[in-house]
Amino acid sequence: xxxxxxxxxxxxxxxxxxxxxxxxxxxxxxxxxxxxxxxxxxxxxxxxxxxxxxxxxxxxxxxxxxxxxxxxxxxxxxxxxxxxxxxxxxxxxxxxxxxxxxxxxxxxxxxxxxxxxxxxxxxxxxxxxxxxxxxxxxxxxxxxxxxxxxxxxxxxxxxxxxxxxxxxxxxxxxxxxxxxxxxxxxxxxxxxxxxxxxxxxxxxxxxxxxxxxxxxxxxxxxxxxxxxxxxxxxxxxxxxxxxxxxxxxxxxxxxxxxxxxxxxxxxxxxxxxxxxxxxxxxxxxxxxxxxxxxxxxxxxxxxxxxxxxxxxxxxxxxxxxxxxxxxxxxxxxxxxxxxxxxxxxxxxxxxxxxxxxxxxxxxxxxxxxxxxxxxxxxxxxxxxxxxxxxxxxxxxxxxxxxxxxxxxxxxxxxxxxxxxxxxxxxxxxxxxxxxxxxxxxxxxxxxxxxxxxx
Amino acid sequence: xxxxxxxxxxxxxxxxxxxxxxxxxxxxxxxxxxxxxxxxxxxxxxxxxxxxxxxxxxxxxxxxxxxxxxxxxxxxxxxxxxxxxxxxxxxxxxxxxxxxxxxxxxxxxxxxxxxxxxxxxxxxxxxxxxxxxxxxxxxxxxxxxxxxxxxxxxxxxxxxxxxxxxxxxxxxxxxxxxxxxxxxxxxxxxxxxxxxxxxxxxxxxxxxxxxxxxxxxxxxxxxxxxxxxxxxxxxxxxxxxxxxxxxxxxxxxxxxxxxxxxxxxxxxxxxxxxxxxxxxxxxxxxxxxxxxxxxxxxxxxxxxxxxxxxxxxxxxx
Numbered sequence: 035x036x037x038x039x040x041x042x043x044x045x046x047x048x049x050x051x052x053x054x055x056x057x058x059x060x061x062x063x064x065x066x067x068x069x070x071x072x073x074x075x076x077x078x079x080x081x082x083x084x085x086x087x088x089x090x091x092x093x094x095x096x097x098x099x100x101x102x103x104x105x106x107x108x109x110x111x112x113x114x115x116x117x118x119x120x121x122x123x124x125x126x127x128x129x130x131x132x133x134x135x136x137x138x139x140x141x142x143x144x145x146x147x148x149x150x151x152x153x154x155x156x157x158x159x160x161x162x163x164x165x166x167x168x169x170x171x172x173x174x175x176x177x178x179x180x181x182x183x184x185x186x187x188x189x190x191x192x193x194x195x196x197x198x199x200x201x202x203x204x205x206x207x208x209x210x211x212x213x214x215x216x217x218x219x220x221x222x223x224x225x226x227x228x229x230x231x232x233x234x235x236x237x238x239x240x241x242x243x244x245x246x247x248x249x250x251x252x253x254x255x256x257x258x259x260x261x262x263x264x265x266x267x268x269x270x271x272x273x274x275x276x277x278x279x280x281x282x283x284x285x286x287x288x289x290x291x292x293x294x295x296x297x298x299x300x301x302x303x304x305x306x307x308x309x310x311x312x313x314x315x316x317x318x319x320x321x322x323x324x325x326x327x328x329x330x331x332x333x334x335x336x337x338x339x340x341x342x343x344x345x346x347x348x349x350x351x352x353x354x355x356x357x358x359x360x361x362x363x364x365x366x367x368x369x370x371x372x373x374x375x376x377x378x379x380x381x382x383x384x385x386x387x388x389x390x391x392x393x394x395x396x397x398x399x400x401x402x403x404x405x406x407x408x409x410x411x412x413x414x415x416x417x418x419x420x421x422x423x424x425x426x427x428x429x430x431x432x433x434x435x436x437x438x439x440x441x442x443x444x445x446x447x448x449x450x451x452x453x454x455x456x457x458x459x460x461x462x463x464x465x466x467x468x469x470x471x472x473x474x475x476x477x478x479x480x481x482x483x484x485x486x487x488x
Numbered sequence: 489x490x491x492x493x494x495x496x497x498x499x500x501x502x503x504x505x506x507x508x509x510x511x512x513x514x515x516x517x518x519x520x521x522x523x524x525x526x527x528x529x530x531x532x533x534x535x536x537x538x539x540x541x542x543x544x545x546x547x548x549x550x551x552x553x554x555x556x557x558x559x560x561x562x563x564x565x566x567x568x569x570x571x572x573x574x575x576x577x578x579x580x581x582x583x584x585x586x587x588x589x590x591x592x593x594x595x596x597x598x599x600x601x602x603x604x605x606x607x608x609x610x611x612x613x614x615x616x617x618x619x620x621x622x623x624x625x626x627x628x629x630x631x632x633x634x635x636x637x638x639x640x641x642x643x644x645x646x647x648x649x650x651x652x653x654x655x656x657x658x659x660x661x662x663x664x665x666x667x668x669x670x671x672x673x674x675x676x677x678x679x680x681x682x683x684x685x686x687x688x689x690x691x692x693x694x695x696x697x698x699x700x701x702x703x704x705x706x707x708x709x710x711x712x713x714x715x716x717x718x719x720x721x722x723x724x725x726x727x728x729x730x731x732x733x734x735x736x737x738x739x740x741x742x743x744x745x746x747x748x749x750x751x752x753x754x755x756x757x758x759x760x761x762x763x764x765x766x767x768x769x770x771x772x773x774x775x776x777x778x779x780x781x782x783x784x785x786x787x788x789x790x791x792x793x794x795x796x797x798x799x800x801x802x803x804x805x
Contacts, residue, residue, distance in 0.1 A: 240750050445557065
């Protein structure tokens with residue numbers, strides 16, 4: 035009997051591991067059915083994409099493309115960001131060729147381009163004058179290039195801006211300049227902070243894409259950065275201490291009460307409900323604050339991301355379309371990518387779905403379409419202004435060995451950022467000291483940096 | 489004579505007619521195999537689903553394999569185990585898992601007992617009350633965590649803080665200041681109905697005659713409860729604790745949604761998730777998985793052994 039019980043325990047354990055493994059390799063398992071298009075002129079394109087509003091609009095509009103290109107069928111596989119990253123990485127890295135077009139972030143493009151996993155789009159796009167590759171916003175082109183070659187084209191892009199409730203500011207007699215400093219913002223936040231309304235809402239949820247998206251830009255404008263130009267980690271520096279200390283002080287004095295629970299969506303709710311007066315976050319939030327059902331519609335003011343030692347401090351992110359080298363229908367895929375990121379597509383979205391749904395931050399020309407200017411007049415000019423003036427090659431005070439702003443484009447960064455975010459969160463919650471958090475983070479970051487030293 | 493014996497001794501059988509015996513044995517064997525073959529699909533299914541992935545995991549754990557460096561895949565020996573055991577993540581994680589499980593299970597049993605006693609009597613709308621009480625256990629763990637995050641713990645719109653504010657008490661930032669308590673509260677809320685169901689079954693299985701006899705003997709309600717009902721419930725409490733612990737040991741959702749593993753709430757399941765999906769390090773994640781399984785087996789063996797003993801003793805009670 036006892037032996038049976040032990041077997042039961044063993045079995046239970048084995049099931050636990052089995053589940054772990056299937057979860058771990060879910061991306062790798064589904065790599066069997068390579069597409070068999072091309073036969074008899076009929077082509078089926080498989081597109082892996084992320085479940086954002088703009089991508090879903092693209093799926094709705096694919097029939098337009100299919101009717102303009104007889105014989106072509108476009109199949110979308112829409113996934114959650116994390117799932118997409120795992121599935122696409124596994125497929126592209128193993129060369130399985132399951133997808134003809136993949137949606138990837140600005141963080142992946144240069145890494146994958148360097149690995150030789152993506153088709154270099156530069157020659158084809160430059161040859162096509164009607165596509166007008168130079169119309170794509172220059173900083174967005176920079177983050178999606180490696181070694182001067184464009185490996186992905188932006189579908190939409192965003193930066194970060196400061197958003198504030200004008201009514202609250204006016205009542206307190208505070209004016210926010212177009213290019214504020216962090217000190218000004220912290221002072222203003224303190225002034226408008228009440229028991230009912232936080233002065234400012236900032237992300238505190240531990241995660242490389244949560245807390246560290248804004249915090250990295252704060253560190254960079256305070257003169258710090260993750261690595262110096264020789265991939266030596268520089269986390270245990272006075273600049274980091276000043277920046278992280280500033281972030282905590284601002285949150286303690288006038289931030290939301292429960293920072294570990296707060297990220298983009300929570301802050302968005304707080305702003306809408308009048309529970310926070312200011313918010314520095316992704317520029318795409320502006321379109322949500324100005325949406326028809328938003329209680330603060332028309333009451334918001336927008337400014338550049340606050341700075342300290344640099345001129346601009348906005349981040350830069352884009353979701354892009356890329357073609358894996360493993361595809362068997364490169365030409366058809368290229369044609370679709372060009373269509374989905376063309377000037378005509380933007381107009382198509384405007385006419386068919388609505389001008390406020392147009393994918394922003396990809397093309398300069400979008401911002402001169404009259405209908406879009408009217409629909410997004412509150413935030414379109416500042417978005418374009420910030421997006422064209424940020425410098426992803428050197429966002430901080432000192433040069434850095436990668437291109438990108440609120441992240442480090444090395445594969446280990448997700449892990450480094452996550453572990454450091456948890457350490458910083460402990461400091462934010464008064465469970466540890468800043469020196470302890472930063473010195474631990476330094477050793478985590480250094481271990482990753484060592485792999486990239488030349 | 490011997491040939492007609494219905495149940496012959498084996499020795500006799502071989503003495504008389506060896507051939508028949510072999511045939512008989514062959515028939516028996518045939519029958520046995522037919523019986524077994526009926527089980528075979530289930531057995532194959534079980535092996536495919538449990539043992540092969542288990543072996544694969546062991547294989548993975550001996551491999552240097554990070555999804556981000558797909559071309560750099562090689563045999564690593566016990567490197568992954570060394571790094572899992574020396575990285576300093578494992579012991580805090582075991583501690584977090586044990587503490588969260590212990591607190592949640594204990595509190596759930598106490599509350600479960602309370603509600604079971606309350607529901608074990610006749611009153612109007614008892615069926616409705618029971619259904620309502622069971623609801624938390626039927627909600628998906630992720631949904632339960634989200635409900636708590638927004639409608640209970642939130643500093644702006646949460647009910648707990650609304651109550652605190654109405655009483656002029658300071659607002660509590662649950663996830664930031666009390667991460668462990670946050671997770672334990674959600675788990676207790678979810679598992680109280682589970683414990684309640686088991687204990688209620690126990691209470692209803694109690695012989696009413698004994699209770700009446702106690703009453704006749706002059707025992708008060710409290711003494712009847714502590715001296716008769718509680719000993720009777722012991723077995724049910726033990727089952728509840730065992731099952732509850734096994735489920736809560738693998739807890740993931742409240743941590744991923746509420747605390748993100750900060751403040752001593754990084755359980756083994758969450759640690760494993762981080763290694764696999766954020767570190768994308770298949771080898772190391774597999775090593776953590778194997779270590780977790782070994783620990784679970786040790787704990788489960790001890791637990792099952794003691795429970796098994798209790799069952800034996802329970803028979804004589």
